[in-house]
Amino acid sequence: MPQAQQLDPDTFAVRHRIVLVTAWLQVPFLVAVALLTTGLGQAELGTIGAVAVVALGATVTQSIRARAVLASVALFAASAVLIYLSGGTIEAHLHIFAMLPFVALYQDWRPLVASVGFVVVHHVGVSVLDPEGAFNHHAAQHKPLLWALIHAGAVLVTVVGLLALWKVLEDASRATVAALEQVEAERRRRLEDAERFGAELAREAARLVDVSGRVGEVAGVVRETQEASSQRVGELSRRAVDASRAGEETRERVGSGVATMGDLEQRSGEVESLIVLISEIAERTKLLALNATIEASRAGEAGRGFAVVADEVRNLAAQSADAVDRIRETLVAIRQGTTTTAEVLDQVEAAVDGIQTVQAEVVAVAGEEAAAGEVLAAQVHELTTLAGSLSGAAGTMSELAASGR
Known part of the structure; x- marks a missing residue:
């Protein structure tokens, strides 16, 4: 399993900027989808506005961990709104899988757990309250919890794949760091030798x-x-x-x-x-x-x-x-x-x-x-x-x- 070490501030800033820009881009995208499907009513404005509020929180919050969690939740909130606007189409559900790699950029358990938890709560809640709003086919509408678990399993498999990639990246990074440390030690040793040689010269x-x-x-x-x-x-x-x-x-x-x-x-x-x-x-x-x-x-x-x-x-x-x-x-x-x-x-x-x-x-x-x-x-x-x-x-x-x- 990956160790999920916290990123240094510079690396986090670069990756968080990518996730945050992606989250903000969902707002105009959802507005466009609403205009093309259900229209831009109060419900649509309210749900899209909720995504914008979460993205704003990820922008202004000072805590690094809170910013990562809020930005990740904003991405999957956009997925939930897209599923609602599309009437539960399978294509809209694919948006979840498209957002998972962005969350993995943080290499942190908290935003990943928060994102998966949000997806599970959303699917279970919508399946119970409005099965037709969660899925658009007859089988899923008659057995919404089963299909919610199927979707959750697919997400879990994707998360496992991301964790495996995460582990590989950590091992490669650790090996790279060790190699860099070895190179640095060798460089320092050679520098010391060069200084001694320079003094002798x-x-x-x-x-x-x-x-x-x-x-x-x-x-x-x-x-x-x-x-x-x-x-x-x-x-x-x-x-x-x-x-x-x-x-x-x-x-x-x-x-x-x-x-x-x-x-x-x-x-x-x-x-x-x-x-x-x-x-x-x-x-x-x-x-x-x-x-x-x-x-x-x-x-x-x-x-x-x-x-x-x-x-x-x-x-x-x-x-x-x-x-x-x-x-x-x-x-x-x-x-x-x-x-x-x-x-x-x-x-x-x-x-x-x-x-x-x-x-x-x-x-x-x-x-x-x-x-x-x-x-x-x-x-x-x-x-x-x-x-x-x-x-x-x-x-x-x-x-x-x-x-x-």
């Missing part, structure tokens, strides 16, 4: 933004370091080239100095030969001066002047010998200095060679550092690209998080 997006910023900062620092390193490498290379050039010049000057020392050594040898010659000349001069002195002493007064000259010559020879000794000492010192200078120049040349070797290594290292700088620049570009990708991914995740909420 937002957190991950924040992390990505932070990582992207840090990657950008690291890329900037690395770029600045690489640029500074490139500048230092360039400066170091330039200085190495300048130092190498200066080393070559030093090498040339050292070579020139070594050549000069060799020439000086050669000239020292020539001077030594001249010193030997001068020494021999001085010795001969001394010997000649000695001979002149001896001859002057033999000459007596006549050779006195010559003796003076010889003495001067001897002194000059002695001075020449002294000068030769000093020159020889100086020459020895010069040779020693030349030897020392040559050794120093050899050491300088060796040092220059070592410096140039180191400079070549420095240039090679600078080249390697420059190559490493290019690789680092490429990696910095990749870092920058990665930072941009991370930033874009963070934006997409933020949009997904917002849409998920």
